[in-house]
Amino acid sequence: MDKMRKRDRLEVIHDFLRIIQLSNNSIKPTPLLRKSNLSSQSFSDYFEEMKSKGLIKEVLDKKSRKHIALTEKGFKYLEKYKMILGFIEEFEL
Secondary structure (H helix, E strand, O other): OOOOOOOOHHHHHHHHHHHHHHOOOOEOHHHHHHHHOOOHHHHHHHHHHHHHOOOEEEEEOOOOOEEEEEOHHHHHHHHHHHHHHHHHHHOOO
């Protein structure tokens, strides 16, 4: 695949959720922004969309600092995405 190709919406959502999952399901907004490789505006748009769709949630730690975590629905998205990729590979699409 062409490395310079723009990520599509589903890939961005997958990458975003995967970063959270790989961070023991708890990451602060700033490191998530840096690791997501999105502009601040795109990050905000995706963040709000995923929050409103129930894929992620904000959690406060003991010192009232905001962390982002996956919801059950967010974990399910990652699971289904993996199945779709397997399907695509299997049929060489």
